[in-house]
Amino acid sequence: MAGSHGRQNSSSDDLRDDVRDDVEAALDLDGLPSRHLDWPDCRNARDLGGLPTGDGRAIRHRALIRTDSPHRLTEQGVAAVHAYGVSRVLDLRRDIECERAPSPFAGTPLHCHVPVQNPADPDHEWLTLAEIYTAMLDLRPQLFATAVAAIADAPPGGVVVHCAGGKDRTGMVVAMALHLAGVETATIAADYALTEGRLAEENAATLEAVTDPRIREIMRGLQPTPPEVMLTTLEHLDSTYGGVASYLERGGFGADRARVLRDRLVG
Template identity: 45%
Template sequence: MKLDWPGCLNGRDVGGLPTADGRRTRFGALLRSDSHNRLTAEGIAAVRAAGIGRIFDLRWARETAREPSPFADDPVYRNAPLIAELAEQGTTMPDAYRTMLDENRRQITGVFVQLSDAPPGPLAVHCSAGRDRTGVLVALALSVAGVPPESIASDYALTEGCGGDTILRTLAHLDDRHGGAFTYLTKGGASRAQLRQVRDRLVS
């Protein structure tokens, strides 16, 4: 469901996706978007009105310094870089998300754990374009929630300029090399209880 956040191009609620056991992801649980620094005054007001429990800004420190979040001083805001800070890169190449997962497991898991520990209310995650880092974290969260790869890919394909094949390849690599999302995250330091907390938060 598209979010009416003026200034954000890729804002949407990932509720309503089917899970393998016949349930659905909960609306108002996980919201994804591009960077909040683009929000208009109306967009900022809309985010505040949504009752967000935690905002996770997945960008690097240098990005947040260059384009600060309008919520940087709010208690709900956390800058939580998803991957190690590297040179600027375009990451929709077929293998880029795989490399992201392979080389940043502990850092990615550390951010994921923060999803489980967040206070009540919607979780809002964003990077710069709302595509790559956001796409990987949301794919992991939806996998833990039991959403099948095809449905995760269909959601990802709603992102401007993206196709579902990128996420399907990423999830296949996650299974083949790391044993799936649960194994990837537990080996990265997450507990099974923390994974259950994320699943229970996302699934109605």
């Protein structure tokens, strides 16, 4: 048994190395046209259009956009969102975050508030980033399924998905939507990794403002977005639930709606 277990681990490690090689090859995704969007003053807005799917197609342009909190948007930025053909702004933040940094779309038909955490959920600051992601997913499959459903069920037009920084909660919801649309794991992880550069200036300022050295180091460890974090997260869904689709089915998002999502996103 021990020998068999060792061979299994070796096979798994080899597969992971192959995926990492694919991630390295996919890290030039930043060069795709129309990726980063000039929506003043959002810092981390990008169109996921152009990301290739495994069957040779691609995510439609202006279909799915990820961004940081839109509370920073100027009037020009709000106008740019409308001009982009956005039909839904999916807000994943907690109620308290929405109160502290109100969305300019709150109270309008565009705004769809689907927090993926309950107020009593722990923050897990002591865990690694991948452990935080998997803990959140394990705790709230119904909330994450509702968020993915909000993309599938949106009116015709583009869907903006955001949390506070457009990194963690946004990263998980977008990753699951892209996976259902047929985007390869390596490509999803490579896109996730782009966020780190977009938030570098803001992250540095945040660290500088923290006076407690212990808290500063915890925050420093949670700021990067290495592709391995998303690889680990998706591997967790595979090993624990049988994949993204099976995980979301536990939350009430079934195969029929997954097809609707795929048809919506893939050109």
